[in-house]
Amino acid sequence: MADVNIFVAFTAGILSFLSPCVLPMIPSYLSFISGVSLEEMRAAQVASHTRTRVLLNSLAFILGFSLVFISLGASASVLASFFLGYRGVIRVLGGIFILAVGVYLMGFFKMPALDRYLQFHLKDKPAGYLGSAVVGMTFGAAWIPCVGPILGAILTLAATSSEIGKGIFYLATYAAGLALPFFLSAVAVNSFFTFSQKFRRYVQAVHVTAGILLIVVGILLITDYMTLLNIYAIRFTPEWLIKRL
Numbered sequence: 001m002a003d004v005n006i007f008v009a010f011t012a013g014i015l016s017f018l019s020p021c022v023l024p025m026i027p028s029y030l031s032f033i034s035g036v037s038l039e040e041m042r043a044a045q046v047a048s049h050t051r052t053r054v055l056l057n058s059l060a061f062i063l064g065f066s067l068v069f070i071s072l073g074a075s076a077s078v079l080a081s082f083f084l085g086y087r088g089v090i091r092v093l094g095g096i097f098i099l100a101v102g103v104y105l106m107g108f109f110k111m112p113a114l115d116r117y118l119q120f121h122l123k124d125k126p127a128g129y130l131g132s133a134v135v136g137m138t139f140g141a142a143w144i145p146c147v148g149p150i151l152g153a154i155l156t157l158a159a160t161s162s163e164i165g166k167g168i169f170y171l172a173t174y175a176a177g178l179a180l181p182f183f184l185s186a187v188a189v190n191s192f193f194t195f196s197q198k199f200r201r202y203v204q205a206v207h208v209t210a211g212i213l214l215i216v217v218g219i220l221l222i223t224d225y226m227t228l229l230n231i232y233a234i235r236f237t238p239e240w241l242i243k244r245l
Contacts, residue, residue, distance in 0.1 A: 095222035
């Protein structure tokens, strides 16, 4: 499946992770789901059992928020399947929406409601890895207002797809883009603390990058060049790779 939209969805997931209402909260999430204090995680010598606990709980947390986003993708794809006769209209309207989201992310207009996230105050985490997965689902829903512009653009891509499975795959890829840096932050907590503190000055650059990406995608959808681009992607993708995808 050589599809440019897969690259777009994965990149969008990474950019969502770097957003100002996700990135600064990662250490707190890791501490909450694992039961390990920030001081313990930042210690020069972290016990192997402590590191394992952080990693396994982070995987359960990732599974939880991934299920939320994949469910949204399934819903968008199923809904769009009832309007297959209007695919052209959906494509153009979707392109316009994605284009508008790109302009918003570049800072040309502001919507305060999209600059914050819902807060779920959980006093105690449910026990075990299942509890971490439940917390992941809870925080996945809480992230939606914050990552809404980018997530909405990927949901639009899912809706413009003619295949329900492909739409679901786009959201799974988006979740993977969000999950990979989260997992890496759990693997190297100390390095992540240093990185997050230094990276805050580049948050606006992340928004601009995401905006440019979505503007390009929006224009490609409106003009129907996205289909042509996917054809070229398939043409230049090695046959062995296509068989594996």
